[in-house]
Amino acid sequence: MTKTRRKYDREFKLSVIAELDSGKPLVQIAREHGIHPSLPCRWKNEFATNPEGSFRGNGRRYKEDARIDELERLLGQLYAENELLKKALSVLEQRAREESRMAMEEILAEIQSGEFAREWILESQAGLPVKRSLEQLESEHLIEEVGAELRAMMPWLGKN
DSSP states (O other): OOOOOOOOOHHHHHHHHHHHHTTOOHHHHHHHHTOOTHHHHHHHHHHHHOTTTTTOSTTSOOHHHHHHHHHHHHHHHHHHHHHHHHHHHHHHHHHHHHHHHHHHHHHHHHHHHTHHHHHHHHHHHTTSHHHHHHHHHHHTSHHHHHHHHHHHTOGGGOOO
């Protein structure tokens, strides 16, 4: 023979607490309702600690609490991911700074050695073919097309 666990709804528990508060003896309340004498005291303590949230879910976790737990877990996961991304960003920023510094050092070395000036003089003597091809590529870039369309919509800019 198996015993099934009885479940009591919120209204029943509140009525038992009201009887207990009215001064009725605990033993009499337990006998009349067929419950263990420790239950009314437990219910009264639970109601005293959380009047709004007590007696929901028939002993199961409240849906709201489960949702809060799920959201807290998700928040923790997102916090960890955010910290990981911060570290990755700092590493990438450091690498970019190092690469920029190295590129600037190379350019400075070309200028200081006179190599840049020699190349520029040769470029000028040849009629600036590299410079003109770079200017042509830049003028054909999508951003230049969009910029021209935008400037055409702004007559107050005038011709430059």
